[in-house]
Amino acid sequence: MAIDPIAARGDLRLTRITKSYGDFKAVDDLTLTIPKGSFFALLGPSGCGKTTTLRMVAGLEEPTVGSIHLGDTDITTTRPYQRPINTVFQNYALFPHLTIFENIAFGLRRRGVKDVKEQVDKVLNLIELPHLAERKPTQLSGGQQQRIALARAIVNRPALLLLDEPLGALDLKLRRQMQIELKWIQREVGLTFVHVTHDQEEAMTMADTIAVMNEGKIEQMGSPADLYDDPETAFVANFLGQSNLIKGKIDGNDGDNLVIDLFGQKISMPKSRSHAIDSSLYAGIRPEKFRISRTGSAVRGNILTGGRIEDVSYIGVSTQYVVAMPWGQELMVFEQNDDGVPPFNKGEEVIISWEPNFTFGLRGDEDIEAGTEVNPDEISE
Amino acid sequence: MTLPKVPVPYLLLLPGFAFLFTFFILPIINLAQTSTQTAIVGGDTGQYEQSFAFSNYINAFLENKEQFGRSFIYASLATVFALAIAYPLAYAIAFKSGKYKNILLVLVVAPFFTSFLLRTVAWKQILGEEGFLVPTLRSLNLMGEQTTITSTSIAVVAGMTYNFLPFMTLPLYASLERIDPRTIEASGDLYANAITTFRKVTVPLSMPGVVAGTLLTFIPAAGDYVNAAILGSPNTKMIGNVIESRYFKIVDYPTAAALSFTLMVAILILVTLYIRKAGTDELV
Numbered sequence: 001m002a003i004d005p006i007a008a009r010g011d012l013r014l015t016r017i018t019k020s021y022g023d024f025k026a027v028d029d030l031t032l033t034i035p036k037g038s039f040f041a042l043l044g045p046s047g048c049g050k051t052t053t054l055r056m057v058a059g060l061e062e063p064t065v066g067s068i069h070l071g072d073t074d075i076t077t078t079r080p081y082q083r084p085i086n087t088v089f090q091n092y093a094l095f096p097h098l099t100i101f102e103n104i105a106f107g108l109r110r111r112g113v114k115d116v117k118e119q120v121d122k123v124l125n126l127i128e129l130p131h132l133a134e135r136k137p138t139q140l141s142g143g144q145q146q147r148i149a150l151a152r153a154i155v156n157r158p159a160l161l162l163l164d165e166p167l168g169a170l171d172l173k174l175r176r177q178m179q180i181e182l183k184w185i186q187r188e189v190g191l192t193f194v195h196v197t198h199d200q201e202e203a204m205t206m207a208d209t210i211a212v213m214n215e216g217k218i219e220q221m222g223s224p225a226d227l228y229d230d231p232e233t234a235f236v237a238n239f240l241g242q243s244n245l246i247k248g249k250i251d252g253n254d255g256d257n258l259v260i261d262l263f264g265q266k267i268s269m270p271k272s273r274s275h276a277i278d279s280s281l282y283a284g285i286r287p288e289k290f291r292i293s294r295t296g297s298a299v300r301g302n303i304l305t306g307g308r309i310e311d312v313s314y315i316g317v318s319t320q321y322v323v324a325m326p327w328g329q330e331l332m333v334f335e336q337n338d339d340g341v342p343p344f345n346k347g348e349e350v351i352i353s354w355e356p357n358f359t360f361g362l363r364g365d366e367d368i369e370a371g372t373e374v375n376p377d378e379i380s381e
Numbered sequence: 382m383t384l385p386k387v388p389v390p391y392l393l394l395l396p397g398f399a400f401l402f403t404f405f406i407l408p409i410i411n412l413a414q415t416s417t418q419t420a421i422v423g424g425d426t427g428q429y430e431q432s433f434a435f436s437n438y439i440n441a442f443l444e445n446k447e448q449f450g451r452s453f454i455y456a457s458l459a460t461v462f463a464l465a466i467a468y469p470l471a472y473a474i475a476f477k478s479g480k481y482k483n484i485l486l487v488l489v490v491a492p493f494f495t496s497f498l499l500r501t502v503a504w505k506q507i508l509g510e511e512g513f514l515v516p517t518l519r520s521l522n523l524m525g526e527q528t529t530i531t532s533t534s535i536a537v538v539a540g541m542t543y544n545f546l547p548f549m550t551l552p553l554y555a556s557l558e559r560i561d562p563r564t565i566e567a568s569g570d571l572y573a574n575a576i577t578t579f580r581k582v583t584v585p586l587s588m589p590g591v592v593a594g595t596l597l598t599f600i601p602a603a604g605d606y607v608n609a610a611i612l613g614s615p616n617t618k619m620i621g622n623v624i625e626s627r628y629f630k631i632v633d634y635p636t637a638a639a640l641s642f643t644l645m646v647a648i649l650i651l652v653t654l655y656i657r658k659a660g661t662d663e664l665v
Contacts, residue, residue: 005572060566080569087570093563097585106581107571152571 005084005111009159010071011036012057012192017066019052019216026052028216030066034194034209036159039186041195041207045239045371049216050196054162057194058087070159081110086153087162091169092145094137100124100148101133107156123155126185143174150182154189163195167202179205200240204228212236214371228286230360232275237284237362238371244290244331245282245368250274257356263327267302269359280364287332289358292321292350299353307331307350312343319343323352416638427632434635441639445623449647452620455534455609456602459541463549463598464591466542471553471590472583475560489550497544501611504540505531508612532614540608545601549594556590557583592659596652603648620644 012034019027027049034040042050055061057068059080067076075083086107094103104120113119124130127147137145146166153161166182167175183206186193197203203210204224211221212235220227220236227240237243251261257268260283267283274281292307293299310330311322314337321333321344333352337343344350362368417437418429442449474485492500506512508530518524530536560583568578584591606621613619620640628637 058566058570060569079574080566081572081574085570087567089563089567089570091561091563093561093567095564095567095582095586097582097588106568106573110572110577156571 005082006073006075006078008070008073008075008084009036012160012194013069014053014057015067015069017053017056017063017068019049019056019061020064025216027056027063030216030218032211032218032221034160034192036192037190039183039193039195039206039208041197041203041210042213043197043200043203043210043239044213045198048213050198050213051164053213054087054164054194054196057160058085058162059083084159085162086156086158086160087164088146088149088153088166090165092137092149094145094148094152096137098136099133100129100135100137100140103137103148104152104155106152111156119155123151126154126188127151142170143178146170146178147181150185154185154191157189158191160192160194163193165197166195167199168197175202182206204240212239214239230273231284232362233370234282234362234366234368235371237360238369242287242332243284244287245284245362245366246329246331247364248281248283249364250276250279250281258361260359260361262304263325265304267304267359268356269302269361270357273357273359274361276361276363278364282362282364282366282368284360284362285354285358287320288318288334288336289354290331290333290335291353292323292333292335292344293353294344295349295351297351299351301353301355302359304352307352309344309346309348309350312346314343323350412638412641415634416642418635427634429635437635437639438643441636442643444636445620445640448618448620448623449643451617452603452644453647453651455538455541455617455619456599456605458538459545459602460549460595460599462538462542463546464595467546467549467553467594468591471550471557474550474554475557476562486554489547489554492547498607498611501540501544501607504536504543505611508536508539531612532617534613534617536612537609537617537619540612541602541605544605544608545598548597548601552593552597553587553590556587556593560586588659592656596655600648600652604644 012032014030014032017027017030017032018025030049030053042053044050052061056063059075059078059082062077067074069075070084095106098106101120101124104123105116108116108119120133121130124133127150129144129147129151132140132144132148137148140148146169150163150166163182167178170178179202182193186206193206195203195207207224209221210224210227212219212227214235220232227236231237231240231243234243234245237245246262248260248262248267250258251266252259253271254268256271258271258274260267260269260281262283269283291299292309295305304325306326307323309321310324313320316337318334318336321335323331323333325331331352335343414431415429417431417433417435419432419434419437421428421430424430470489474482474489478485507514509515510529515524515529527533564582564586565578568582569575573581604621606619606625609617609619609622610625624637624640624644627633627640
């Protein structure tokens, strides 16, 4: 029996979605618009609700409250097989009893498409595995299975392609390669991709827009550069890369800048980059934005004195320092090995400086550990 | 000093091989010898000598064609009914039982806690005149002339279906349970509704269980004589009953042996054809 999925196309809109399991809210009052044609990533640690969100979009779960629209069509309660949405499942979920060809043809046959062979061959060529058509999934490597799972979904040209931790089962090298390939395929086929991952590097490499999720809510949404450059919460600051967060107080204004008091030392930062709600705040600086200088040398920008090198790790392209500050905090500093200056030694007294524009300000009542204790290798949900 | 290298796999096979040799190969050879013997002229009852009388096979088969046919028909029916009952049962246990899964599995196996004979005798009670079934069917006007269901083909097939049900259910459960629920979800994601998903994904993936379950039911059912002896009548005799009476009552060892061999070969051929057709090697 052939099934015609609804013909809806357009932006995906989630409106005030909540999904409860007993008292536990896996997704909590989530509102989100994913523009047509974008590569969108839902990024968050295990249990943050990203997979549940994806499953609701696929139709495998129904929201407790809220609605899901695709274009102008309400698909909140539409059966999965009627949605013009396809999923690349975690661990691929290929049909073990069917050949690769029949796996890819499955959706086309269900919809009663005429030129099945032509379309399957075309997508097999796109993923560069035409020679595997007659094999069974178990005879394929993980990377090949991953591509077949992708082909099985995109051959249907869905309005929306969902990817649930698609690269989680691959080794690091293959994952890097597939990240680039997925991005390329998305541009090639021009579909909307919604990608769920706990791997911030994966999200940043591929997505145009990332929504960082935590405890069923969206912490912040934006382009990878915006999120990295100007995180609004400690969770985002720590989950996306590393951050130095220093407790401080807003001490006054200087034009478009704020003057911040960090344990008695004054720095400045643009007002627009402060997300504090009162005078207490955390000043955030990414480790690679810091510069280290020997005490007494001339430096520009914001300056913190009294640091002492606590630890030195030579990484090759950079050297990573741990610098102990007078108030007891240890700061991470990444220095490019490009200036010919000999590395600093453990125990040396140094000053730390950076461009004021690189500073971001977080609310003073934040938990600065949020988002740090996440094992990046754990598989979500 | 290094010990000579002993091929470990062969050592591991040794106990099993010794057991099978003593209790399977030797008796089979013995059975083969017996099957072509003829009675000693002027000898006592039960005294036979080897005379390579292969005509024993033809005679034994021609005399018992009817029982052979009946055995395979009954066994096939019992297998089909058992499959029809066990598939939904195994499906429910595998996918829908939640925390009751283990309890339900124990219940499937529970009949084995009582003896096979006892359970079959109990069915005689259920199907008999004094059981609850006959009066119920009669009051519903579903019974014709007869006063009892025992001594009928229905009783024998029902008894076999019941007795072999766990052998059908367990392999089915095992193969259904192994199905990755994500493949079911993937099928729905790829535009297959529940019925199509069942036909195109669930059933093919459970085929190893279907093949194992039907074999485990059909093979013992074809050779069974207990159900026919307890629940049947002379008109429902199966080949197992003939072998039993030839051996123990008439003391006609050669015919019993020839019938046993014929049954064995017939089952072997059927099973081979079946496995060829079901194509188990294609399955995972």
